Amino acid sequence: MEEEDMEFSKELELDVAVKVVHLVCSLCQRVQSSLISSNSDQVKSKDDDSLVTVADYSVQAVVSWILSEYFGSQNISIVAEEDSHSLSKSDSSGLLEAVVKTVNECFSEASKHGLKCPVSPLKPAQVIQAISHCSSTGGHKGKHWVLDPVDGTLGFVRGNQYAVALALIEEGKVVLGVLGCPNYPVRNGLINHQHPSTSNMSPGIADMWEKGCVMYAERGTGKAWMQPLLQGDVKLDLMKFTRPIRVSSIKDPALATFCEPVERANTSHSFSEGIAHSAGFRRKPLRVYSMVKYAAIARGDAEVYMKFARAGYKEKIWDHAAGVLIVQEAGGVVTDAGGRPLDFSKGIYLEGLDRGIIACSGAVLHDKIVAAVYASWESSVL
CATH class of the missing domain: 3.40.190.80 (D-Maltodextrin-Binding Protein; domain 2)
Known part of the structure; x- marks a missing residue:
C-alpha cells in the first residue's frame, strides 16, 4: 500500500468511526427510553452475572457490519465485549427478534449520518453473524478495532450514564478513540444527573437532555474534539459544531x-x-x-x-x-x-x-x- 493510500485510510477510519458512534448512540437512546417507560424485560444476565441488553447486541451488530463494509470483512479484526452464544439459544428468541428489529431500524437512519446501509433488512442469521465477527483477541501485531457496545450497562438500564466506546489499535498502540455519551449533555456540569422521565420535563430541560455528545481523538495530534449528538431527523454540518476539548487547569x-x-x-x-x-x-x-x-x-x-x-x-x-x-x-x-x-x-x-x-x-x-x-x-x- 502506498503512503498516500495509508493517509487516506486513516482519515476514512476516523470519519467512519465517528459517524457510526453517532448512529448507534441514537439506537441506544431509543432502547433506553423504551426500558425506562415500559419496564421491558429485554435484559439478560450473562454467565458472569453482568447484564446485557438489546442495545449491547444491536450496537455490536451495526458497528461490525459498518466496519466490515468499509474496511473488508475478510481482513478486519474486531475485539468486542459480546458474543452471540446466548443470543442463539432457543430461549432467547424474543431477545433476538428485538435485536434484529432494532438493528434494521438503526440502519434506516444510516444515510442521514453519511454511512452505507444494507440493500435489504438483515435477517436473524446475518445479525448473529455480524455479532460473531467480533471475535478477535487483539494483540501486538496489525490493526484491531476495539468496541464496548454499551459501557456501563447497569447505568444504562437505570436511566443513568453510559457510553459507546470504539477505538483502533495499531501495533499495540491506541491510535483512534471515539466515545459516545448519550446522557452527557454538551453543557458542562451535568455528569451525575439521571435521564429524566419525559412526562415531567419542561421544554428547556428536555432540549438539554437531547444534546448528548461524541468525543474523539487521534494519537499524536495533541487535540481532542467534541460534537453534539445528532438527534432525530435534524441534519447538521457537525464540523460547524465541533469544538476542541481540554483538561482542567486545576492543580490544587x-x-x-x-x-x-x-x-x-x-x-x-x-x-x-x-x-x-x-x-x-x-x-x-x-x-x-x-x-x-x-x-x-x-x-x-x-x-x-x-x-x-x-x-x-x-x-x-x-x-x-x-x-x-x-x-x-x-x-x-x-x-x-x-x-x-x-x-x-x-x-x-x-x-x-x-x-x-x-x-x-x-x-x-x-x-x-x-x-x-x-x-x-x-x-x-x-
Missing part, C-alpha cells in the same frame, strides 16, 4: 474533583478515598457509571479518575482504550498506579497492570496520587 488537590466507578464489585471505594485524602483532596468522590469518567476529565468537568480493582479482577481493553486516548490527547495523563503506561498489546486484558488505573488532568495531580499509592499500599486490604 483541595479544589479537584475525582471520579470512581459506582459499583463496588470491581473496585475499592475505601482505598480510593484514602488515597484521595492522603493526596490532599477534600471533595467527595463523584461516582459515575462507564467511561463517561474519562470524558469528564477530557473536557474539564473533573480532574482525576481512580480505579483500584479487587484481587482477581482483570481490566479489559474495551473498558479503557477510547477514553485513555481522548484524555491523553486532551492534555491529561493516564497510567497504572505505579506510573507506567497502560499496555494494550497483550490481548483483551490489560496485562501487567500495577495495582490500578489513574487518569489525571495533569502531571502535578498525577504525581501526588502515585506517591500516595506507594505510601498507602502496604496497609491496603484490597
